[in-house]
Amino acid sequence: MADMDCTWDRLQQFAGSLGFDFSDKKIELFKTYFNLLIERNQSVNLTAIVTLDDVIRKHFIDSLFLARALKGRKMARILDLGSGAGFPGLVLGIVFTDSEIVLCDALRKRVHFLKDIRDALGLVNVQTIHARAEELARLDTYRDSFDVVTARALAPLHAVVEWGMPFLKPYGTLIAMKGPGVVDEVSEAAITVRMLKGTHTQTSEYELPDGAGRRTLVEVEKLAPTPKNFPRKPGEALRTPLAVASKIR
Numbered sequence: 001m002a003d004m005d006c007t008w009d010r011l012q013q014f015a016g017s018l019g020f021d022f023s024d025k026k027i028e029l030f031k032t033y034f035n036l037l038i039e040r041n042q043s044v045n046l047t048a049i050v051t052l053d054d055v056i057r058k059h060f061i062d063s064l065f066l067a068r069a070l071k072g073r074k075m076a077r078i079l080d081l082g083s084g085a086g087f088p089g090l091v092l093g094i095v096f097t098d099s100e101i102v103l104c105d106a107l108r109k110r111v112h113f114l115k116d117i118r119d120a121l122g123l124v125n126v127q128t129i130h131a132r133a134e135e136l137a138r139l140d141t142y143r144d145s146f147d148v149v150t151a152r153a154l155a156p157l158h159a160v161v162e163w164g165m166p167f168l169k170p171y172g173t174l175i176a177m178k179g180p181g182v183v184d185e186v187s188e189a190a191i192t193v194r195m196l197k198g199t200h201t202q203t204s205e206y207e208l209p210d211g212a213g214r215r216t217l218v219e220v221e222k223l224a225p226t227p228k229n230f231p232r233k234p235g236e237a238l239r240t241p242l243a244v245a246s247k248i249r
Protein backbone atom coordinates (compact mmCIF):
# COMPACT_ATOMS: atom_id res chain seq x y z
CA MET A 1 0.00 0.00 0.00
CA ALA A 2 2.83 2.35 0.96
CA ASP A 3 4.50 1.55 -2.39
CA MET A 4 1.29 2.41 -4.20
CA ASP A 5 0.98 5.74 -2.38
CA CYS A 6 4.56 6.42 -3.32
CA THR A 7 3.81 5.78 -7.00
CA TRP A 8 0.84 8.15 -6.97
CA ASP A 9 3.03 10.74 -5.23
CA ARG A 10 5.47 10.36 -8.13
CA LEU A 11 2.68 11.10 -10.61
CA GLN A 12 1.79 14.23 -8.64
CA GLN A 13 5.45 15.31 -8.53
CA PHE A 14 6.10 14.57 -12.19
CA ALA A 15 2.93 16.39 -13.21
CA GLY A 16 4.26 19.33 -11.17
CA SER A 17 7.54 19.23 -13.08
CA LEU A 18 5.54 19.44 -16.33
CA GLY A 19 3.70 22.49 -15.00
CA PHE A 20 0.50 20.85 -13.71
CA ASP A 21 -0.36 21.43 -10.07
CA PHE A 22 -2.58 18.41 -9.38
CA SER A 23 -4.79 18.49 -6.31
CA ASP A 24 -5.39 15.26 -4.36
CA LYS A 25 -8.87 15.26 -5.95
CA LYS A 26 -7.32 15.15 -9.42
CA ILE A 27 -5.05 12.29 -8.37
CA GLU A 28 -8.18 10.44 -7.18
CA LEU A 29 -9.55 10.72 -10.74
CA PHE A 30 -6.40 9.03 -12.08
CA LYS A 31 -6.74 6.29 -9.43
CA THR A 32 -10.35 5.61 -10.47
CA TYR A 33 -9.24 5.62 -14.13
CA PHE A 34 -6.47 3.10 -13.38
CA ASN A 35 -8.77 0.77 -11.41
CA LEU A 36 -11.47 0.77 -14.09
CA LEU A 37 -8.90 0.30 -16.86
CA ILE A 38 -7.44 -2.80 -15.18
CA GLU A 39 -10.87 -4.21 -14.32
CA ARG A 40 -12.31 -3.78 -17.82
CA ASN A 41 -9.10 -4.95 -19.46
CA GLN A 42 -9.99 -8.46 -18.25
CA SER A 43 -12.95 -8.59 -20.63
CA VAL A 44 -12.16 -5.97 -23.30
CA ASN A 45 -8.76 -5.71 -24.97
CA LEU A 46 -7.78 -2.18 -23.96
CA THR A 47 -4.06 -2.18 -23.20
CA ALA A 48 -1.04 -4.47 -22.87
CA ILE A 49 0.38 -2.12 -20.21
CA VAL A 50 -1.11 -3.18 -16.88
CA THR A 51 1.19 -2.54 -13.92
CA LEU A 52 0.60 0.63 -11.93
CA ASP A 53 4.15 1.88 -12.59
CA ASP A 54 3.87 1.31 -16.32
CA VAL A 55 0.39 2.78 -16.69
CA ILE A 56 1.58 5.91 -14.89
CA ARG A 57 4.79 6.29 -16.91
CA LYS A 58 3.73 5.05 -20.33
CA HIS A 59 0.10 6.16 -20.46
CA PHE A 60 -0.60 8.96 -17.95
CA ILE A 61 2.76 10.76 -18.04
CA ASP A 62 3.17 10.28 -21.80
CA SER A 63 -0.25 11.93 -22.25
CA LEU A 64 0.82 14.71 -19.86
CA PHE A 65 3.79 15.52 -22.11
CA LEU A 66 1.27 16.23 -24.85
CA ALA A 67 -0.80 18.31 -22.43
CA ARG A 68 2.33 20.35 -21.67
CA ALA A 69 2.84 20.96 -25.39
CA LEU A 70 -0.71 22.35 -25.62
CA LYS A 71 -0.47 24.70 -22.64
CA GLY A 72 -1.11 28.31 -23.54
CA ARG A 73 -2.45 27.52 -27.02
CA LYS A 74 -5.95 27.99 -28.38
CA MET A 75 -7.68 24.69 -27.60
CA ALA A 76 -11.39 25.27 -27.04
CA ARG A 77 -12.15 22.08 -29.02
CA ILE A 78 -9.83 19.07 -29.15
CA LEU A 79 -10.40 15.85 -31.11
CA ASP A 80 -8.49 12.67 -30.21
CA LEU A 81 -8.53 10.13 -33.04
CA GLY A 82 -8.17 6.43 -32.19
CA SER A 83 -8.42 7.08 -28.44
CA GLY A 84 -8.42 3.38 -27.53
CA ALA A 85 -8.39 3.28 -23.74
CA GLY A 86 -8.30 7.09 -23.63
CA PHE A 87 -4.71 8.09 -24.36
CA PRO A 88 -4.10 10.93 -24.68
CA GLY A 89 -7.73 12.18 -24.97
CA LEU A 90 -9.16 11.22 -21.59
CA VAL A 91 -6.11 12.53 -19.77
CA LEU A 92 -6.58 15.84 -21.64
CA GLY A 93 -10.21 15.75 -20.46
CA ILE A 94 -9.05 15.45 -16.84
CA VAL A 95 -6.44 18.21 -17.19
CA PHE A 96 -8.18 20.75 -19.45
CA THR A 97 -11.66 20.97 -17.96
CA ASP A 98 -12.44 24.18 -19.89
CA SER A 99 -11.84 22.51 -23.27
CA GLU A 100 -14.39 20.40 -25.10
CA ILE A 101 -12.71 17.06 -25.82
CA VAL A 102 -14.09 14.61 -28.38
CA LEU A 103 -12.80 11.02 -28.34
CA CYS A 104 -13.20 8.97 -31.50
CA ASP A 105 -12.52 5.27 -31.97
CA ALA A 106 -13.50 2.70 -34.59
CA LEU A 107 -14.08 -0.09 -32.04
CA ARG A 108 -17.47 -0.05 -30.33
CA LYS A 109 -16.27 -1.86 -27.19
CA ARG A 110 -13.53 0.69 -26.61
CA VAL A 111 -16.00 3.55 -27.08
CA HIS A 112 -18.27 1.94 -24.45
CA PHE A 113 -15.31 1.88 -22.08
CA LEU A 114 -14.54 5.53 -22.85
CA LYS A 115 -18.15 6.50 -22.10
CA ASP A 116 -18.18 4.54 -18.84
CA ILE A 117 -14.96 6.07 -17.62
CA ARG A 118 -16.10 9.56 -18.67
CA ASP A 119 -19.25 9.05 -16.57
CA ALA A 120 -17.35 7.52 -13.63
CA LEU A 121 -15.00 10.52 -13.57
CA GLY A 122 -17.82 13.03 -14.13
CA LEU A 123 -16.06 14.64 -17.11
CA VAL A 124 -18.86 16.74 -18.58
CA ASN A 125 -16.39 18.26 -21.07
CA VAL A 126 -15.76 14.90 -22.80
CA GLN A 127 -17.80 13.39 -25.65
CA THR A 128 -17.31 10.07 -27.43
CA ILE A 129 -17.91 9.06 -31.04
CA HIS A 130 -17.89 5.57 -32.48
CA ALA A 131 -16.59 6.06 -36.04
CA ARG A 132 -13.70 5.53 -38.39
CA ALA A 133 -11.69 8.75 -38.55
CA GLU A 134 -11.59 8.85 -42.35
CA GLU A 135 -15.39 8.48 -42.59
CA LEU A 136 -16.10 11.07 -39.91
CA ALA A 137 -13.74 13.49 -41.67
CA ARG A 138 -16.00 13.46 -44.74
CA LEU A 139 -18.97 14.84 -42.80
CA ASP A 140 -19.38 18.62 -42.97
CA THR A 141 -20.49 18.65 -39.31
CA TYR A 142 -17.00 17.84 -38.13
CA ARG A 143 -14.78 19.47 -40.77
CA ASP A 144 -12.98 22.73 -39.98
CA SER A 145 -14.22 22.72 -36.39
CA PHE A 146 -11.38 21.74 -34.02
CA ASP A 147 -8.45 23.79 -32.72
CA VAL A 148 -6.34 20.70 -32.05
CA VAL A 149 -6.39 17.11 -33.32
CA THR A 150 -4.33 14.47 -31.49
CA ALA A 151 -3.54 10.85 -32.32
CA ARG A 152 -1.29 8.36 -30.54
CA ALA A 153 -0.32 5.05 -32.17
CA LEU A 154 -3.16 5.38 -34.68
CA ALA A 155 -1.55 4.87 -38.09
CA PRO A 156 1.48 5.95 -40.17
CA LEU A 157 1.94 9.72 -40.14
CA HIS A 158 0.77 10.24 -43.74
CA ALA A 159 -2.56 8.56 -42.87
CA VAL A 160 -2.92 10.48 -39.59
CA VAL A 161 -2.38 13.70 -41.58
CA GLU A 162 -4.90 12.75 -44.26
CA TRP A 163 -7.55 11.73 -41.72
CA GLY A 164 -6.85 14.42 -39.14
CA MET A 165 -6.28 17.66 -41.09
CA PRO A 166 -9.86 18.04 -42.43
CA PHE A 167 -11.14 18.37 -38.83
CA LEU A 168 -8.96 21.39 -38.07
CA LYS A 169 -9.96 25.02 -38.26
CA PRO A 170 -7.47 27.06 -40.31
CA TYR A 171 -4.31 27.54 -38.19
CA GLY A 172 -5.33 24.62 -36.00
CA THR A 173 -2.67 22.03 -35.13
CA LEU A 174 -2.47 18.28 -35.56
CA ILE A 175 -0.17 16.54 -33.09
CA ALA A 176 0.83 12.93 -33.70
CA MET A 177 2.42 11.10 -30.77
CA LYS A 178 5.11 8.76 -32.03
CA GLY A 179 8.02 6.64 -30.84
CA PRO A 180 11.63 7.66 -31.48
CA GLY A 181 13.17 7.99 -34.96
CA VAL A 182 10.46 9.57 -37.08
CA VAL A 183 12.63 11.17 -39.78
CA ASP A 184 11.59 8.74 -42.54
CA GLU A 185 7.93 8.86 -41.52
CA VAL A 186 7.97 12.66 -41.57
CA SER A 187 9.53 12.80 -45.03
CA GLU A 188 7.13 10.14 -46.34
CA ALA A 189 4.25 12.31 -45.12
CA ALA A 190 5.59 15.55 -46.66
CA ILE A 191 3.55 15.37 -49.90
CA THR A 192 0.37 14.57 -47.96
CA VAL A 193 1.00 17.56 -45.66
CA ARG A 194 1.44 19.86 -48.68
CA MET A 195 -1.59 18.55 -50.58
CA LEU A 196 -3.77 18.99 -47.51
CA LYS A 197 -2.60 22.63 -47.20
CA GLY A 198 -0.56 22.13 -44.09
CA THR A 199 2.96 22.79 -42.92
CA HIS A 200 5.14 20.67 -40.66
CA THR A 201 5.99 23.06 -37.84
CA GLN A 202 7.79 21.02 -35.21
CA THR A 203 9.21 17.66 -34.16
CA SER A 204 10.08 17.45 -30.48
CA GLU A 205 11.51 14.51 -28.56
CA TYR A 206 11.15 13.77 -24.87
CA GLU A 207 12.13 11.07 -22.39
CA LEU A 208 9.63 9.19 -20.22
CA PRO A 209 10.71 8.80 -16.56
CA ASP A 210 12.89 5.93 -15.29
CA GLY A 211 14.13 4.93 -18.74
CA ALA A 212 10.62 4.07 -19.96
CA GLY A 213 11.58 5.23 -23.45
CA ARG A 214 11.88 8.13 -25.86
CA ARG A 215 8.85 9.58 -27.60
CA THR A 216 8.23 12.19 -30.27
CA LEU A 217 5.55 14.77 -30.97
CA VAL A 218 5.12 15.69 -34.64
CA GLU A 219 3.14 18.88 -35.26
CA VAL A 220 1.44 19.98 -38.47
CA GLU A 221 -0.41 23.28 -38.81
CA LYS A 222 -3.31 23.80 -41.20
CA LEU A 223 -2.85 26.89 -43.37
CA ALA A 224 -6.00 26.76 -45.51
CA PRO A 225 -9.20 24.68 -45.91
CA THR A 226 -8.62 21.03 -46.83
CA PRO A 227 -9.49 20.23 -50.47
CA LYS A 228 -12.88 18.49 -50.68
CA ASN A 229 -11.44 15.28 -52.16
CA PHE A 230 -9.60 14.50 -48.89
CA PRO A 231 -9.59 12.18 -47.10
CA ARG A 232 -9.60 9.62 -49.88
CA LYS A 233 -11.83 6.53 -49.64
CA PRO A 234 -11.60 4.51 -46.38
CA GLY A 235 -8.44 2.43 -46.24
CA GLU A 236 -6.81 4.06 -49.28
CA ALA A 237 -4.70 6.53 -47.31
CA LEU A 238 -3.42 3.77 -45.06
CA ARG A 239 -2.40 1.54 -47.98
CA THR A 240 -0.99 4.16 -50.31
CA PRO A 241 0.83 7.30 -49.13
CA LEU A 242 0.50 10.12 -51.65
CA ALA A 243 4.27 9.99 -52.13
CA VAL A 244 3.87 6.47 -53.53
CA ALA A 245 0.55 7.17 -55.26
CA SER A 246 2.07 10.05 -57.22
CA LYS A 247 4.76 7.70 -58.59
CA ILE A 248 2.15 5.07 -59.56
CA ARG A 249 0.02 7.52 -61.58
Ligand SMILES: C[S@@+](CC[C@H](N)C(=O)[O-])C[C@H]1O[C@@H](n2cnc3c(N)ncnc32)[C@H](O)[C@@H]1O
Binding pocket: 081, 082, 083, 084, 085, 086, 087, 088, 104, 105, 106, 107, 110, 131, 132, 133, 134, 151, 152, 153, 154
Ligand atom coordinates in the same frame (compact mmCIF):
# COMPACT_ATOMS: atom_id res chain seq x y z
C1 LIG B 1 -2.85 1.11 -31.07
S1 LIG B 1 -4.37 1.73 -30.49
C2 LIG B 1 -3.88 3.21 -29.69
C3 LIG B 1 -4.89 3.67 -28.71
C4 LIG B 1 -4.50 4.92 -27.91
N1 LIG B 1 -4.43 6.09 -28.73
C5 LIG B 1 -3.20 4.69 -27.19
O1 LIG B 1 -2.18 5.25 -27.63
O2 LIG B 1 -3.18 3.95 -26.20
C6 LIG B 1 -5.15 2.34 -31.97
C7 LIG B 1 -6.60 2.69 -31.76
O3 LIG B 1 -7.07 3.32 -32.94
C8 LIG B 1 -8.33 2.77 -33.28
N2 LIG B 1 -8.44 2.90 -34.75
C9 LIG B 1 -7.76 2.21 -35.70
N3 LIG B 1 -8.09 2.66 -36.93
C10 LIG B 1 -8.99 3.67 -36.73
C11 LIG B 1 -9.70 4.53 -37.61
N4 LIG B 1 -9.56 4.44 -38.92
N5 LIG B 1 -10.52 5.45 -37.07
C12 LIG B 1 -10.68 5.54 -35.71
N6 LIG B 1 -10.03 4.74 -34.85
C13 LIG B 1 -9.20 3.82 -35.34
C14 LIG B 1 -8.29 1.33 -32.79
O4 LIG B 1 -9.58 0.82 -32.56
C15 LIG B 1 -7.47 1.49 -31.52
O5 LIG B 1 -8.30 1.71 -30.41
